[in-house]
Amino acid sequence: MDLHDTPAEAAFRAELRAWLEENLPADRRGLRGGEQRFDGSFGREWSRKLYEAGYAGLTWPEEYGGAGAPYSHQAIFLEETARAQAPAHVGVIGLGMAGPTIMVHGTGAQKERYLDRILSADEIWCQGFSEPDAGSDLAAVRTRAERHGETYVVNGQKVWSSFAHIADWCILVTNSDPDGKRYRNLTYLLVDMHAPGVEVRPLRQITGEAEFNEIFFSDVEVPVENRLDEEGNGWAVAMTTLMHERGTLGFALTAQLEVGVDRLLEVAREHGDGNALDRDRVAREWVELQALRYTNYRALTTYERTGVPGPEGSVAKLRWSEQNQRLTKLGRELRGTEGLLDDGWWHYQQLRSRGNTIEAGTSEVLRNIIAERVLGLPKSR
């Protein structure tokens, strides 16, 4: 047990700090997320810079163009970019979900075709999992993939898809056998978002902005070579994606929370009248942030040993989402009447946080996962 950086980690951290200092323009720091992420061409340019400096796909194996670095370097990268309030790589879905899934289930040709362009942000990915009638119950997807020779013809609708309006590719879970057995009738496709018949409609959300989209597929032709793994094996592939979604998420979320808690401390110093109740609430958020941070560090060891994030990652997502809701509400509240104004940060964060307990696994589903897969309780269905 040694919570100090190793010499290699310290060197990596120092190098990264210097690089951020030199390459991140002051007016691009402290963005609050949301639509600002898609602002003009900066997102792709910034991602390209990260790629050229070797910071994209840090933990990806070298054979796929990654740095082959230990997960601790990825953790340091997320900590330092959060502290510098730097924007994230726009290809988060590709880096964290599509890429790792292709590495596990893809053919040599598929790896060759897609992986490097994810790192360089030449191609942006989105996720086509949820549907109007299949949210938490992913196995119930109805988007149809019908085989015609060497092509699948895809028809259906997906929702809650971030980045879809700027994406080039989509990881799509389809139903390829409507009469087939549940969990055995799904097929996982890589779909060109520029193909005829793909239509993206932005969904305006509680913040007034449109970060998510609906995607409509009308007779979209997808070559069979774009199928990941076997026909009917889509459930297993989707589980790989979701495991990586939650596994790599912990550090990113905690790093984001650290920015929020730092800002909360600033607000408390500036606006607080010293009353004990407010100070208690602020202290609680600081304590819980440390708890999440060190829980991530503990999980890192398992992750480094096995290369696979455990279901324990569900704890990080569950508690992060609830904490982000509490602390952003507190950030608004501590500023009193002024807190009603759209200040460019808290106003947006507080409203946006309501999605945190719904997206990427609702809190109810996460508690089921913990109960069944971690605690080993009898299955509820």
Place this chain on the structure above:
Amino acid sequence: MDFSFTDEQQELKREARRWLTERYPLDRDFEAEDDRWGELAELGWLGVSVPEEEGGAGLGFVEEAILLEELGYALYPGPYLATVGYALPLLGPEERMQVAAGETRWSVEIHGLVPWLGSVDLVEADGGTAYPAAGEELPTVDPTRPLGRLERGGGTPLPGKRSLPRMRAADACEAVGIAQRALELGIAHVSSREQFGRPIGVYQAVSHALADTYADVELARSLAYWAAWCVATGDEQAAVAAAAAKSFAAEAAVAACERSIQVHGGTGFTWEHPLHRFYKRALWLQGMGASPARLRAQVADLVLGSPVSV
């Protein structure tokens, strides 16, 4: 960074679990407890952090933290927490040697009360004075942990100082062990108890309570180990880490026991079931020293500045 136990530390944890499970099974006679102090000395647990030339193992507080968590898990009755967790940093080489050899049990006065006054040999009070243990002992919420009012006589100065971070981190580690055990008892019960033809653990109102306990326990454990590492290495964050860990772990342990009692139904409310003993230990730990709210006030002072309290 490496936030994991070494092979030796993991072996210590396994050994502690094995020994404690055998000596302190859940179906033991709780009214006739023995602290097995001599056996603890033989195991080397009393002198874990005592230098080797004084008869100890020359290890540190991380190893003691591992033992404290396991002692909590087993609901160990003796004054290990007071002797090793609270008093050790006050002692000189001679006294440490006696502790490692299992010859003396120690306690300290906290808010005018002394844990285990009737069963320890010596007590530290008044900012570094050792007194022979004497005075009236009063029962507390936890029958294995009485508190006493010290009758002072024949005081001698001690060379060391109290370490509040160490005391709080020790409490936190015990609390994590308690919480873990309450969670496991809950899991076992809801997996076997059937109603309406199914184990009650299938009902989400039941299973989600335990999922929340699991999340609490994991977070509490992370804070406790962080605090233990800070104490062991003299890290500058030791004070804030220990205040954070104790406040969180104590509340997590109490909540874990309360949820476990709830999912046990009527059984969890009976004297016969051991759960109430874990609950009482959790309440004792939460009440000992500064309360969670006071600890958070200190955290606020440390992270926000401009102290306004405590």
